[in-house]
Structures are given as C-alpha cells and as structure tokens.
Amino acid sequence: MKKNIPFERILKRVEKPGRYSGGEFGQIIKDKNDIKARVAFCFPDTYEIGMSNLGVRILYSVLNEHKDIWCERVYAPWSDMEEQMKLHGIPLYATESGDPVRDFDIVAFTLQYEMSYTNVLYMLELAGLELLASERKDDDPIVIGGGPCAYNAEPVADFFDVFSIGEGEEALVEFTELYIKMKQDGTYTKSAFLHEAAKLEGFYVPSLYNVEYNEDNTIRSITPLYDDIPAKITKRIIRDMDKSYFPDKFVMPYIETVHDRxxxxxxxxxxxxxxxxxxxxxxxxxxxxxxxxxxxxxxxxxxxxxxxxxxxxxxxxxxxxxxxxxxxxxxxxxxxxxxxxxxxxxxxxxxxxxxxxxxxxxxxxxxxxxxxxxxxxxxxxxxxxxxxxxxxxxxxxxxxxxxxxxxxxxxxxxxxxxxxxxxxxxxxxxxxxxxxxxxxxxxxxxxxxxxxxxxxxxxxxxxxxxxxxxxxxxxxxxxxxxxxxxxxxxxxxxxxxxxxxxxxxxxxxxxxxxxxxxxLSKALLETRRLGMCFDSWDEFFDYDKWMECFERAGxxxxxxxxxxxxxxxxxxxxxxxxxxxxxxxxxxxxxxxxxxxxxxxxxxxxxxxxxxxxxxxxxxxxxx
Amino acid sequence: MVQATAVRLGFTKTGKLQFISHLDLARTMSRVVVRAGIPIWYTEGFNPRPKLVFSLPLSIGTESVCEFVDFKIVEDMTCEEIAKRIGAEFAPEMQVNGVWYPEHKIAEIGWAQYEIKINTSKASKELASGITELLSNPLIITKKSKSGEKEVDINPLIKSQEVNFIDGAIVINATLSCDSADYLNPEYVVKAVADKFGIDFEKVDSEYYSILRYGVKLADGVTDFR
Known part of the structure; x- marks a missing residue:
C-alpha cells in the first residue's frame, strides 16, 4: 500500500480539478460519529453531468434530511484523474468527506443510460470492491442500483445486490432504515438483509430469483427462491406530488455543469x-x-x-x-x-x-x-x-x-x-x-x-x-x-x-x-478486463472492443x-x-x-x- | 437613473477553492450576491447580470487571503450589512475580509506579495542562498501567452524577495509585479527555481509546492490596496 498523499498535490496535476475538489456551497457535512448509515451516491459519469441530474439532487437531500443517514456524492473520475489515483494508491472517495467509498454502508448507483454500465464497473474497481456481488462479503457495502435502467437491470444483475424499482424518494429512506435496524439489533448479515429488503415494496434482489433458459436461448422461467418474496415486483410511485419531498437548497457547483440552473x-x-x-x-x-x-x-x-x-x-x-x-x-x-x-x-x-x-x-x-x-x-x-x-x-x-x-x-x-x-x-x-x-x-x-x-x-x-x-x-x-x-x-x-x-x-x-x-453480465465483466469506461463519450466508445467482449462471453x-x-x-x-x-x-x-x-x-x-x-x-x- | 454607490469586497479563497478558476469564481460570486440579497447594479443589455469587477486574476492552484471584487449598490445598505450577508453565503473556504468604499483605483495596483513554499528533498540553507542569488540577477524565462512565446527577464518584475530554509522546506517571500502589462505569475518563479536546481515535481511524494497571495500593494510597493 502506497502512502496516501494529500489531495491538493494530485489535483494540481489534472484537468478541471474543480470536478474533484468538492467544498461547494450547500454540500452537506455531518459528524461521522452521529451517523448510523453512510450512503455513497454514485453517478457513473463526470461531475458536470452528474451534478445536473435533478433526481440525484432530490435523493441526496431527502437522505440527508434523516438524522441517522449521511449521503455523499461520488462521480466517475476522468482518465487523467484515474491515472493519478492509481499512481498514488488513492481509492475512489466521496466528495464531501474524502473517505473511501469502500468504507461506506451503502453504495448507490443511478442508472440513467445503458452506456454508463461500464463506468459502474470502473468505479467499483476504483473503489477497491469486488465487481461480482456474490464475491462481496458481509462487511462490504451493499451495492444498490436505481433509475430508469433498473427496469431491466438484468445485464448488470451480477454486480448489484439489489435494485430500487420506481421512484426513490420514500423507498431509499425505508431501505436505509431497514439496514440501520438490522445492524442495530444484530440480525444483519448480507443475505438476511437482502432477503428482508426483497420484501419491501419496490425492491428487486436479483440473486433471489432463478432464471432458466430454453434450448433456443429464450427464457423458460423466472422464479423467486423464497415463498415470502414477490414473484413480480411492483414499482414504487410517489402518490401526491404536491406533498412529495423537494429540496429547498442545492449543492452549488463552482465549475460549469450541463444544467446549471x-x-x-x-x-x-x-x-x-x-x-x-x-x-x-x-x-x-x-x-x-x-x-x-x-x-x-x-x-x-x-x-x-x-x-x-x-x-x-x-x-x-x-x-x-x-x-x-x-x-x-x-x-x-x-x-x-x-x-x-x-x-x-x-x-x-x-x-x-x-x-x-x-x-x-x-x-x-x-x-x-x-x-x-x-x-x-x-x-x-x-x-x-x-x-x-x-x-x-x-x-x-x-x-x-x-x-x-x-x-x-x-x-x-x-x-x-x-x-x-x-x-x-x-x-x-x-x-x-x-x-x-x-x-x-x-x-x-x-x-x-x-x-x-x-x-x-x-x-x-x-x-x-x-x-x-x-x-x-x-x-x-x-x-x-x-x-x-x-x-x-x-x-x-x-x-x-x-x-x-x-x-x-x-x-x-x-x-x-x-x-x-x-x-450479459459476463460480457460486461470483460469490458472491465479491457479497461473500458465512459462509453457514452465518442472519444472512448470502441465498437470492436464491445464485440470482443460479447464474443469472449459467448x-x-x-x-x-x-x-x-x-x-x-x-x-x-x-x-x-x-x-x-x-x-x-x-x-x-x-x-x-x-x-x-x-x-x-x-x-x-x-x-x-x-x-x-x-x-x-x-x-x-x-x-x- | 438610480444613484449607485461603488463598494469593494475583500475576501479569501483558500484550500480546495484554489482549484476554482477565475471564470468559475466570477459565476459563483454573481450567485452569492443575488442570494445574499445585495441590491446590486446589473449590467445593461440583453442578458443582464450582476456587474462585478475583480481586481486581479488568480491562477488555479494559488491560494489567496487578499482578493477583491468591486460592485455598485443601488439602494442604501451599510458595508457591515453587506459583509455580514455575503459572509453567510460563502462556502467555508471563502471568508469576507471586509466591505468598504474603494480608496484606490484598480489601475493603481502595482505589486502583489506571495509566499511560495517548496518542499523538496534538496531543501537546505545552501539551496536557499542559491535561490536568492538566482532571483537577484537577470533571469530570462519563456513566457507563454495567447500571442505566443516570449523571452522575458523577470528580474525587474521582482521588487523584493527573501528566501529561507524553514522546517525542511524552502520558503520564498516575494513581491512580484502586478502591472497589467508586466504581470508576473508566481508559477514562473517556481518553474525558474525548479529548472535551475533540478527539482522534479513529478515526484509528488516528496517534491511539491504551494503558493499563497497575502498582500496587494500600490505602485509604490508600500501602500496597501484598499
């Protein structure tokens, strides 16, 4: 393990350091000692894009309204920053505290577009976490996904412990409260928690559903492993938008973001x-x-x-x-x-x-x-x-x-x-x-x-x-x-x-x-082996590499x-x-x-x- | 037309905020004055914005405890009230030094004072004297600008300098030209020192530096810009 060197020295060596420095007006800082669950909310793309997303702004605020929860922001570092982080042994960290993402309780990814999947794996790897959910242990963070792509998250099912289906304002708080409760009453193990989470309205735990295939590669059946979890997961909605949580403050970015308004x-x-x-x-x-x-x-x-x-x-x-x-x-x-x-x-x-x-x-x-x-x-x-x-x-x-x-x-x-x-x-x-x-x-x-x-x-x-x-x-x-x-x-x-x-x-x-x-999870695993990331960016997308990954995964x-x-x-x-x-x-x-x-x-x-x-x-x- | 009063805000920009560019700072400041409810004068024209005039640009990677921005207010508000309101809208690494009616014109600024701290395994008393020697004599550097590269002797742009070896590091206190035609970015001083004495900042573990702007003076080099 290399010596951790202060951040400032690294930031002098990258383009647009304001992407990584944090310290914005409106960012939420809490005392770690008062917190029962720390959530790293990850946007698998650049700061400029992630900071523009209203959904993330809402969820960041609603989680932080809770006194036991501290939610922080994480974005995908650009390749120059990746190089510096790897060179100096700096793992993926959260913007507010600078603490490593792997030390968090819950790591949440918003899945806004399919082409960001390679960045999810890229960020998990930078965080020093196992990519496959099955290889992460009881003391590793729970990795949860949400957003529009969670409606069919099967291609990334192997990497996530659980998905939140539908609107997250209420669901994510309930989910985190369940985590806190099970940690406190000593009943928490990863598998016990996921089993309980699968009973909450609007949560899909892929490892608890068995998928079988026909000879022609089409699906024969999808079956829950337990009787007490739903065969069909109904999405969550906010019933009354007038009463739904909406932030009265935003974190104010210094650097120009895509939607800065x-x-x-x-x-x-x-x-x-x-x-x-x-x-x-x-x-x-x-x-x-x-x-x-x-x-x-x-x-x-x-x-x-x-x-x-x-x-x-x-x-x-x-x-x-x-x-x-x-x-x-x-x-x-x-x-x-x-x-x-x-x-x-x-x-x-x-x-x-x-x-x-x-x-x-x-x-x-x-x-x-x-x-x-x-x-x-x-x-x-x-x-x-x-x-x-x-x-x-x-x-x-x-x-x-x-x-x-x-x-x-x-x-x-x-x-x-x-x-x-x-x-x-x-x-x-x-x-x-x-x-x-x-x-x-x-x-x-x-x-x-x-x-x-x-x-x-x-x-x-x-x-x-x-x-x-x-x-x-x-x-x-x-x-x-x-x-x-x-x-x-x-x-x-x-x-x-x-x-x-x-x-x-x-x-x-x-x-x-x-x-x-x-x-397809297998093919996505291959994308990481080839070091692929930022596939929604023209300068990174490489069709031949994708075909190679599909082929390797069969x-x-x-x-x-x-x-x-x-x-x-x-x-x-x-x-x-x-x-x-x-x-x-x-x-x-x-x-x-x-x-x-x-x-x-x-x-x-x-x-x-x-x-x-x-x-x-x-x-x-x-x-x- | 409304009677407008010019005021000057002095502030700091340190820590993480050294990584925020001048343009980003300007945008941030216009939001600060709006949410602070300052009755500020807006630019005329099609896309009105709070009219803000910054006295000196600050490079990314340089911290400062003496930044200034001028604006006009169109309703009565005391300087104390403006200072209080703006202070409440700053992130922790920006602090208000004060708000006052400008005493000097921005064009009167002549010099800025910097503390340049260089950490290097080569740091020693001898290196400190070597640097003093280097900066006391004609020193040709290549200055990059939009119009291309230019050879400049920076010695006349250094009004005074004091180099010390403190706690294993080299600390340079230098007063550098801020004249708009002859602005000397302290990064050039660091580069000249590094080139001359073979300090390799690629080795970030041991070789690194920081720059702090701590004073802004008029052309006489003595009077504080107010």
Missing amino acids: ITLEVYRGCIRGCRFCQAGMIYRPIREKSPEVLNDQAKKLYDSTGYDEISLISLSISDYSDLHPLCEQLLSWTDDNMVSLSLPSLRADSFSKELMEKISSVRTGGLTFAPEAGTQRLRDAINKNVTEEDLMHACTVAFEGGKSQVKLYFMLGQPTETYEDLAGIAELADKVVDKFFELKREHKGDGSFKRPPSVSVSVSTFIPKPFTAFQWEAQDELDIVYDKQRFLESKMTNKFVKFHHHDAKVSRVEAVLARGDRR VDPAFYANRRIGDDEILPWDMIDCGVTKEFLLSENKKAHENITTPNCSQKCSACGANKLGGEKTWCKRQL
Whole structure:
C-alpha cells in the first residue's frame, strides 16, 4: 500500500480539478460519529453531468434530511484523474468527506443510460470492491442500483445486490432504515438483509430469483427462491406530488455543469404514449404538481441558490394542465429579478405565440421539435400524434417571432418504416425552409427575417426498449442502418438544411444492453478486463472492443438487438411490474402495424393499467 | 437613473477553492450576491447580470487571503450589512475580509506579495542562498501567452524577495509585479527555481509546492490596496 498523499498535490496535476475538489456551497457535512448509515451516491459519469441530474439532487437531500443517514456524492473520475489515483494508491472517495467509498454502508448507483454500465464497473474497481456481488462479503457495502435502467437491470444483475424499482424518494429512506435496524439489533448479515429488503415494496434482489433458459436461448422461467418474496415486483410511485419531498437548497457547483440552473419538475409521467418511448410508460400514471407549490419551490430555490434561470422540466411541458397560470405566477417575480424561464420539451402542436413570448422574455436561441418520423403514416404507427400542419404552425410562430433556427429530431429504423418515410424527413425539412421564405415574402420591408434560416435535422437510430409497445421489435442490422443513412444523406440537398446522424454502432450496443438478460453480465465483466469506461463519450466508445467482449462471453449481440421477440416469450424484465400491462403494450404493438393511433390520456383513457398504482392529480381519475 | 454607490469586497479563497478558476469564481460570486440579497447594479443589455469587477486574476492552484471584487449598490445598505450577508453565503473556504468604499483605483495596483513554499528533498540553507542569488540577477524565462512565446527577464518584475530554509522546506517571500502589462505569475518563479536546481515535481511524494497571495500593494510597493 502506497502512502496516501494529500489531495491538493494530485489535483494540481489534472484537468478541471474543480470536478474533484468538492467544498461547494450547500454540500452537506455531518459528524461521522452521529451517523448510523453512510450512503455513497454514485453517478457513473463526470461531475458536470452528474451534478445536473435533478433526481440525484432530490435523493441526496431527502437522505440527508434523516438524522441517522449521511449521503455523499461520488462521480466517475476522468482518465487523467484515474491515472493519478492509481499512481498514488488513492481509492475512489466521496466528495464531501474524502473517505473511501469502500468504507461506506451503502453504495448507490443511478442508472440513467445503458452506456454508463461500464463506468459502474470502473468505479467499483476504483473503489477497491469486488465487481461480482456474490464475491462481496458481509462487511462490504451493499451495492444498490436505481433509475430508469433498473427496469431491466438484468445485464448488470451480477454486480448489484439489489435494485430500487420506481421512484426513490420514500423507498431509499425505508431501505436505509431497514439496514440501520438490522445492524442495530444484530440480525444483519448480507443475505438476511437482502432477503428482508426483497420484501419491501419496490425492491428487486436479483440473486433471489432463478432464471432458466430454453434450448433456443429464450427464457423458460423466472422464479423467486423464497415463498415470502414477490414473484413480480411492483414499482414504487410517489402518490401526491404536491406533498412529495423537494429540496429547498442545492449543492452549488463552482465549475460549469450541463444544467446549471433551477430545475422544477412540473409533473411525472406523460399522457402521450409514443410507442418507442420508455419514459412515457415507466413514469405513468401522470401526477401533476399544482402551480402554487411549484411557484413556491422556485422562489425558495431562487433565494437559496441565486441562479438566474429556471427550467420547467417534464416529458412534454405543454401538456401540463396549468401551464399558463404557472408561467404567470413565475413571471410575476422572475423578470424583475433578471431570472429567465426556459421550457424544454415543447411539443409542436401546442406551440402558441403567447407561449413563445413568455419563454423568450429573457432568453433566445433556436427552437427544437421532434416529429420523429417523416410521414404521417409512420407518425401514426409510432403514435407520435403531431401533424405536418402542427409543425408548420409552430415554425410560423417561431419565424414570425424572430427566430431563424429550428432543430428537428427524427428516428431511423422504426418498425414499419419504408424508404418513402425516410424521404419524408428531407421533404419535411425542405418545407420548413420554404415556410421561412414564404413568410419572408409576406413580411417584405418590415425589417424582420434578416438572417437566413437554419434547419438542422438530427437522426438517431431506433432502439427497442423494455416496457414500450416496441419492446418486441428488432433493431435494423447495421448495414441496413448505413444504407438508410446514405439514402437520407442523398436526399438532404437543401443548403439551409444541416443533416446529422447518430453513430449506429453505439445504438446497437445500447439495444443489446437495453433488452439484455443476465448472461450479459459476463460480457460486461470483460469490458472491465479491457479497461473500458465512459462509453457514452465518442472519444472512448470502441465498437470492436464491445464485440470482443460479447464474443469472449459467448453471447450473440444479434440475439438481443436484431431479433423480433415472440409475443409469448418470457421477457428478461417480466418480474418487474411498471404499472402499464404487457397486454396493453402488445395491443399497442398490433395497432402500430395497422397504423392506428391511440388517443392520449387527456382525450380518453386507453386502460394502460398504470391507474392501479393510484396517485393524486392524475388524468386517470378525470376519465374514469 | 438610480444613484449607485461603488463598494469593494475583500475576501479569501483558500484550500480546495484554489482549484476554482477565475471564470468559475466570477459565476459563483454573481450567485452569492443575488442570494445574499445585495441590491446590486446589473449590467445593461440583453442578458443582464450582476456587474462585478475583480481586481486581479488568480491562477488555479494559488491560494489567496487578499482578493477583491468591486460592485455598485443601488439602494442604501451599510458595508457591515453587506459583509455580514455575503459572509453567510460563502462556502467555508471563502471568508469576507471586509466591505468598504474603494480608496484606490484598480489601475493603481502595482505589486502583489506571495509566499511560495517548496518542499523538496534538496531543501537546505545552501539551496536557499542559491535561490536568492538566482532571483537577484537577470533571469530570462519563456513566457507563454495567447500571442505566443516570449523571452522575458523577470528580474525587474521582482521588487523584493527573501528566501529561507524553514522546517525542511524552502520558503520564498516575494513581491512580484502586478502591472497589467508586466504581470508576473508566481508559477514562473517556481518553474525558474525548479529548472535551475533540478527539482522534479513529478515526484509528488516528496517534491511539491504551494503558493499563497497575502498582500496587494500600490505602485509604490508600500501602500496597501484598499
């Protein structure tokens, strides 16, 4: 063991030392001696990304509200820092205390995207912990995962002791209290604790479920090892968002982070039901916060942070029932205090002049829309209920309001897609440009429309995700994706249109991990042997290395990414109940192939099943 | 137009906060004054921000007990009240030295005083005299800037220096030029010493240094900047 040298000396030798120094205003420091459980909350990516996550900010605060718990933050060190840490024998440490993560009681990882899985292993290794849960002992920390990827955490099942399914504000506190209780009454062993945890609502302990496979590699059965743990784990939700915990303080980063502002969560869930979208299903039912509560939270955060921007976040902000009252309440004090308001996730069909004037009162910039598909036929099939007319209306409002930049997001390779649909993407972009010039002619001589239009078209590759109507669908093989990308490129001839597409190889690996089963843990173990990390970063992602890992582990990526899964198959995530039923998703899948749309929750209840979870201020009640 | 009063805040930035860049400090400070409820003057224009003017930049890796920032207030508030409010919004490694009405213009600043502490296995009385010798004579270094590299004799930029061998380390107390045209970053002094005497800071276990800015003086080198 090398001598531990003071931190300052290391930080002088790395880029952006502010990522590692801590010491921020608002960080929570407690006396270790008063604490019964120490939680290391790990974000498997850089500080700048991790500090921007509202969920982490909420959970950090709610855990620290508890007098017996001290929750600290941990981020993935960049490669230069990794080198220094290894050189000087410094293990992964927590930002607040500087204490090694391996000495904590609970190590929690938030799993926001599949491509961060390699960083989970990277961080466990830096912490000096065994990667495999089965090899960690009674005095090692409990490693827990949560977040959207926990809905199918099977590919990383071997590395985690337990997963928290659903919303964590109440669940994580209960979980930690159980830990404290068992430690105190002397009944704690790792296995006894995990068995008890598996009985809590919304906790999945993978080692307590046995998975058997058929000869064709599909799953034969998933069985709990004990009678007293549920065969199906129902996700946790916060029933009343108005009463749910929300922090009135934030840790204030010194260095610039990705989202360095006040973020207000306006509601959870989404009424829309796009058939490719996982977030739209797993966060159901919709639960809204009232404008008074939101305005109050915004004011408190403004007073305690001094931020000059408030961002209203949700899956589709314009669907919020009280958007106008909320904006009015906020604008009654934000303008005078030089605070700007931003509304990401605007939908094209609800884009009014009034709304744009509100958001542009302090901030400008381009506008972003996601039609997702180039033709109405395909937009119907994926249930993205936006029409060309909606888009043109929104662009008109934007252009007449002085904007000249529009960003359009599309997805390539969705089920039922044809080359006609792809050509439609270029046509739609051309129409937006035409619209600009048509309006420019109408406004001739009034001094507006000075800048040329700029339409940027960004095309990602479809990834079938668990708990969506498209969870059974195959992703296009790589060469088909390349063909489609080339075809699109050839159609993008308008000089005012910029075309950009995502790396198809990243999307393929993401598809494998998204729909993977436990056998993929072996492949992930190989990624660590090859020293892989930061795979969501272009400069680190290496497709060939991934293929090597799959091969070494004896798993076929095509089986997971490019195979149409049978309607009757047992899915790797079938032990999880997200509220929305498999029957509903299957019926949505059938409707997609018939180009039939489903009304959104504000129009009609489609009986997705999520209303059984209850909840206040949902659309469900208004319909039933 | 509202009558605005200029005030100057003196503060420290030590410990972990030596790793926070000037730009990050500026952003942090504008949030500090907002949450402290200081009736501050905002910049005009499209994207209004609290108007803050820092007197001297501080490099990453240098600690300081004498930083200054100027701003204007548009409503009456006593200096004591401003100091109290801002102090409550600082992280522990920033402390308020005071708030007062500026006595000098920023352009009057001529020199800053530094304590440079070098820990090295080579530290000795002899090394201390060697360094005194080095810094007392013409000393050509390569200065990097946006416009490229430039050879400069830094000797005229060192007003005074005292080198001691204390508790096994070399401690340099130096007064260096802060004139905007001839700003001498103390890192250059450390580098010149390391190059001359073969101190290898790659060997972090035993070879390392720290820099503390502890005084800011006018062009006469005597009067404290207030």
